[in-house]
C-alpha cells in the first residue's frame with residue numbers, strides 16, 4: 001500500500017537541489033522537513049531559499065508571501081524528524097554508498113507506506129534500493145537545476161518500483177507545477193545520458209584548444225539555440241556532480257562517441273529528417 005495523502009514532505013540534503021525542492025514544495029502548500037548533517041549546511045540551504053524567494057517576489061512570480069513559504073520549512077539535523085513525513089525526497093551526495101545508507105536510515109524511521117524518492121542524476125534506482133526491505137517504494141524523482149525555475153521532472157522507474165509509486169511520483173511533480181517524463185532505470189536515464197557527454201565534449205574541446213571557453217559556449221548557444229553553452233551549464237550544475245555523473249556513465253556504458261548505428265543506417269536510407277519528410281519523426 002502506498003500513502004497517497006501527502007501533506008508533509010521530507011527532503012534529505014539542503015544543497016543546491018534539496019533547498020530548491022524544499023522551496024518548491026513549500027511554495028505549493030506542503031509542510032517540509034529539510035534535513036542535512038550539519039547546521040551550517042542547513043543555514044546555507046535556507047540562505048539559498050531566501051534569495052530565490054526574494055528574486056521570485058521581485059519578478060512578481062510568487063503567489064504566496066516569502067515568509068509564509070519559508071514558515072512551512074523546518075530545518076533539522078535529526079534523522080528521526082523525518083518520521084512524520086508522508087513522502088521523502090533524497091537529494092544528498094551522488095555516491096551510491098551514501099545514498100544506500102540514507103535509504104536504509106529512511107526505511108528505519110519512515111512508515112512502510114511512505115514513498116522514498118531519490119533525486120539522483122545517474123545512479124541506478126534499483127541499486128540504491130537493493131538492500132531495502134521495501135524496494136518497491138523507491139522511485140527516481142529527478143528535478144532539474146534550478147528547481148524553482150525548471151519545469152521538467154524525470155520520473156525514473158526501478159526494476160522493483162511499484163506502479164502506484166510511479167503514479168504518485170508523476171502526480172506529486174505535477175502538483176508542484178512541473179511537467180514529467182518517464183525513464184527506465186538505465187544509466188543517466190534520458191536527461192543525463194544525453195546531456196553529460198555533451199558537456200564532457202565541450203570541456204574536451206576547450207582543453208584541446210578548439211576555441212576559447214566563451215566561443216564554445218557562444219557557438220552552442222547561437223548555433224543550436226540552447227539557453228546555455230556546455231561550460232556555463234557545467235558550472236551551474238556543479239563540476240563534481242558532472243564528474244560523478246560522467247564517471248557513472250563511463251563505467252556503465254563505455255565508449256559512447258562512435259556514431260550511432262541507427263544514425264548511419266538512416267542516412268544510408270536517405271531519411272535525413274525534416275528536409276526529406278522523414279527522419280526520426282514524420283513531417284508533412
Ligand SMILES: NC(=O)c1ccc[n+]([C@@H]2O[C@H](COP(=O)([O-])OP(=O)(O)OC[C@H]3O[C@@H](n4cnc5c(N)ncnc54)[C@H](O)[C@@H]3O)[C@@H](O)[C@H]2O)c1
Nearest residue numbers: 013014015016017036037041091092094119120121145237
Ligand atoms: N546540481 C545539479 O544540477 C543536480 C541536478 C539534478 C540532480 N542532482 C542530484 O541531486 C543530488 C544533490 O545534488 P546537489 O547538487 O544538491 O549537491 P550539493 O553538494 O549541493 O548538496 C548535497 C547536500 O547533501 C548533504 N548530505 C550529504 N550526506 C547527507 C546525509 N547523509 N543526510 C543528509 N544530508 C546529507 C550535504 O551536506 C549537502 O548539503 C545528487 O544526487 C545530484 O546528482 C544534481
